[in-house]
Amino acid sequence: MHIKSLQLKGFKSFADETEIRFSKGINCIVGPNGCGKSNVVDALKWVTGDTSSRGMRATNMKDMVFKGAMGKRAARTSEVSITISRDELLPIKENEITVTRRIKSNGDSEFLINDRKVRLKDIQELFLSIGLGHKDYVFFEQGQIDRVLRLKPEERRVLIDDAA
Amino acid sequence: MHIKSLQLKGFKSFADETEIRFSKGINCIVGPNGCGKSNVVDALKWVTGDTSSRGMRATNMKDMVFKGAMGKRAARTSEVSITISRDELLPIKENEITVTRRIKSNGDSEFLINDRKVRLKDIQELFLSIGLGHKDYVFFEQGQIDRVLRLKPEERRVLIDDAA
Amino acid sequence: ITKRFFAAFKAVNKVFRQTFKRVFGGGSARLVLTSEDPTEAGIEIEAKPPGKKHSNINLLSGGERTLVVISLLYALYSIHPAPFLVLDEIDAALDEINILRFTELLKSISEKTQVIVITHKKVTMEAADVLYGVTMEIPGISKVVGVSFALSEV
Amino acid sequence: ITKRFFAAFKAVNKVFRQTFKRVFGGGSARLVLTSEDPTEAGIEIEAKPPGKKHSNINLLSGGERTLVVISLLYALYSIHPAPFLVLDEIDAALDEINILRFTELLKSISEKTQVIVITHKKVTMEAADVLYGVTMEIPGISKVVGVSFALSEV
Ligand SMILES: Nc1ncnc2c1ncn2[C@@H]1O[C@H](COP(=O)(O)OP(=O)(O)OP(=O)(O)O)[C@@H](O)[C@H]1O
Ligand SMILES: Nc1ncnc2c1ncn2[C@@H]1O[C@H](COP(=O)(O)OP(=O)(O)OP(=O)(O)O)[C@@H](O)[C@H]1O
Ligand SMILES: [Mg+2]
Numbered sequence: 001m002h003i004k005s006l007q008l009k010g011f012k013s014f015a016d017e018t019e020i021r022f023s024k025g026i027n028c029i030v031g032p033n034g035c036g037k038s039n040v041v042d043a044l045k046w047v048t049g050d051t052s053s054r055g056m057r058a059t060n061m062k063d064m065v066f067k068g069a070m071g072k073r074a075a076r077t078s079e080v081s082i083t084i085s086r087d088e089l090l091p092i093k094e095n096e097i098t099v100t101r102r103i104k105s106n107g108d109s110e111f112l113i114n115d116r117k118v119r120l121k122d123i124q125e126l127f128l129s130i131g132l133g134h135k136d137y138v139f140f141e142q143g144q145i146d147r148v149l150r151l152k153p154e155e156r157r158v159l160i161d162d163a164a
Numbered sequence: 165m166h167i168k169s170l171q172l173k174g175f176k177s178f179a180d181e182t183e184i185r186f187s188k189g190i191n192c193i194v195g196p197n198g199c200g201k202s203n204v205v206d207a208l209k210w211v212t213g214d215t216s217s218r219g220m221r222a223t224n225m226k227d228m229v230f231k232g233a234m235g236k237r238a239a240r241t242s243e244v245s246i247t248i249s250r251d252e253l254l255p256i257k258e259n260e261i262t263v264t265r266r267i268k269s270n271g272d273s274e275f276l277i278n279d280r281k282v283r284l285k286d287i288q289e290l291f292l293s294i295g296l297g298h299k300d301y302v303f304f305e306q307g308q309i310d311r312v313l314r315l316k317p318e319e320r321r322v323l324i325d326d327a328a
Numbered sequence: 329i330t331k332r333f334f335a336a337f338k339a340v341n342k343v344f345r346q347t348f349k350r351v352f353g354g355g356s357a358r359l360v361l362t363s364e365d366p367t368e369a370g371i372e373i374e375a376k377p378p379g380k381k382h383s384n385i386n387l388l389s390g391g392e393r394t395l396v397v398i399s400l401l402y403a404l405y406s407i408h409p410a411p412f413l414v415l416d417e418i419d420a421a422l423d424e425i426n427i428l429r430f431t432e433l434l435k436s437i438s439e440k441t442q443v444i445v446i447t448h449k450k451v452t453m454e455a456a457d458v459l460y461g462v463t464m465e466i467p468g469i470s471k472v473v474g475v476s477f478a479l480s481e482v
Numbered sequence: 483i484t485k486r487f488f489a490a491f492k493a494v495n496k497v498f499r500q501t502f503k504r505v506f507g508g509g510s511a512r513l514v515l516t517s518e519d520p521t522e523a524g525i526e527i528e529a530k531p532p533g534k535k536h537s538n539i540n541l542l543s544g545g546e547r548t549l550v551v552i553s554l555l556y557a558l559y560s561i562h563p564a565p566f567l568v569l570d571e572i573d574a575a576l577d578e579i580n581i582l583r584f585t586e587l588l589k590s591i592s593e594k595t596q597v598i599v600i601t602h603k604k605v606t607m608e609a610a611d612v613l614y615g616v617t618m619e620i621p622g623i624s625k626v627v628g629v630s631f632a633l634s635e636v
């Protein structure tokens with residue numbers, strides 16, 4: 001399975017509705033310092049059910065809401081949608097799943113799978129079922145590449161657990 | 165005052181006697197991964213009296229001794245000498261000070277100022293007297309550039325103390 | 329379960345040791361279990377670059393540590409590819425020669441796993457199948473601009 | 483002593499605010515004391531890049547955080563230059579335009595302070611007065627080779 005597209009609206013610095021259609025193979029994101037590249041990584045973590053605001057450089061999840069910029073006021077809602085394609089052999093609609101996560105600036109959260117309201121737990125279980133184990137197996141954050149080397153041996157073993 | 169030269173022998177990967185003559189202005193050290201550039205930084209910290217082996221990526225100071233390589237056995241002693249020039253206007257011998265720090269593979273340490281045996285404390289006081297305050301003011305380690313931002317406010321204030 | 333853990337461990341360790349030698353052009357490395365008991369065993373990493381006689385990971389350089397992690401990552405994904413892999417500027421500490429080695433491993437991983445990398449380095453960009461540019465034309469507001477395909481075919 | 487601390491704080495803060503604006507091309511930043519008492523006051527850093535409306539340092543990007551530290555370093559050294567300054571790959575997170583800004587500040591610092599930088603980046607090398615190459619012709623044994631002068635005059 002792979003990611004077909006990612007949509008962001010009001011998420012961190014992505015104030016306006018933005019869609020990124022990912023390709024198979026190697027997708028490379030580039031741009032100047034501070035333009036929003038790592039925010040895309042945060043969006044991928046967030047929409048797949050990550051609950052660690054610290055891992056997204058934030059103090060709490062309300063930090064995910066666009067806080068305003070030159071001539072644009074803060075957003076009321078932050079929303080990220082990810083569309084994944086489940087069957088490599090038959091890229092038809094039935095094999096696509098869209099997961100949406102929303103948070104309002106007051107902290108209220110919403111979770112959707114194919115436009116149906118669900119709990120955060122359901123999103124986390126969905127991604128677990130399609131092969132996304134521990135975040136440490138899939139996400140390698142900026143400046144944290146040698147985090148694996150600094151983990152305790154017992155923490156590091158989850159990588160083998162995921163490989164098993 | 166500035167550094168005139170740095171000599172390393174048996175220090176980390178610098179097995180053979182090596183001298184680096186620094187210049188005023190911007191001195192730039194380059195080379196491939198793992199060739200020894202950051203080890204030069206460790207040597208500068210070590211010879212100026214730093215006692216934190218962790219800050220030199222080691223578990224104890226014996227790690228400063230060259231441990232051996234292809235066709236070359238481990239060193240018995242690790243030695244670093246730094247020669248500093250005290251008076252910018254009169255670069256004559258009387259205004260140069262040479263500090264030497266040695267450690268044997270059994271852990272025995274020796275400290276010298278102009279070939280005279282002294283204690284570690286004397287080395288630390290000497291560098292304090294010539295303007296080297298906290299290590300955090302002078303040494304910025306690899307991968308630790310935003311350490312300043314992660315310090316507690318009370319820890320960060322030493323930078324202002326040093327500036328005062 | 330116990331069987332699966334040990335089987336995965338052995339398989340990953342085998343590829344890790346081979347990959348390390350390939351990436352470093354020699355030397356040796358291995359994963360070590362801290363206990364016989366699979367429910368509580370931890371994983372230690374030993375790595376000795378070519379010519380060097382000690383395997384204390386902390387004494388390795390920034391670039392060497394990155395290569396050790398990349399070798400381990402490659403080994404894990406060769407046994408159990410995740411659906412996608414997200415790498416944010418992991419080439420930051422690498423010199424040009426090592427970025428090339430890194431991209432070779434990445435291309436191999438990308439045959440079974442969708443890879444998303446963020447980088448400032450040309451060599452990494454050249455290895456990509458698709459390029460996405462992010463900008464802030466209006467200060468404070470991110471926008472994705474321009475997508476280029478298959479630069480490596482140019 | 484109290485007077486000296488507050489005087490140093492004010493002086494450094496002034497240069498920090500100016501330097502931040504210069505480096506970021508706008509925006510604002512400042513140092514904040516956490517207490518009136520100079521013996522126990524801590525220092526907080528607030529930084530808001532141009533166009534952005536919040537000043538939470540943690541939300542800033544890797545490159546932006548590096549620039550904030552470099553601006554602070556410049557401010558400290560403009561008030562109280564240490565005899566030498568050692569920077570190990572601090573340009574790792576910067577894009578090319580920002581490395582140029584960083585080298586401009588470095589040249590200014592180097593008028594009163596002997597600077598030693600380690601880098602893999604060409605732009606930083608071009609700003610140097612002297613270049614030292616470190617190699618390991620024999621694996622595991624470091625050697626300093628070749629010294630080049632005043633590349634910037636080439
Ligand atoms: N909730 C938010 N509202 C508005 N802007 C935000 C929000 N959260 C983060 N930002 C902004 O996003 C920017 C950081 O973006 P990001 O970390 O993605 O940059 P980057 O492209 O990865 O840069 P670098 O190359 O330096 O790593 C910061 O300038 C920050 O101010
Ligand atoms: N006591 C020692 N004896 C022998 N070799 C050592 C010793 N301590 C460290 N080393 C070796 O020094 C090397 C690291 O050197 P260093 O950190 O200076 O590299 P570097 O040039 O900064 O590389 P990078 O560009 O990747 O940061 C490691 O390969 C390590 O094995
Ligand atoms: Mg980033």
Ligand SMILES: [Mg+2]
Binds near residue numbers: 202306391
């Ligand atoms: Mg280094």
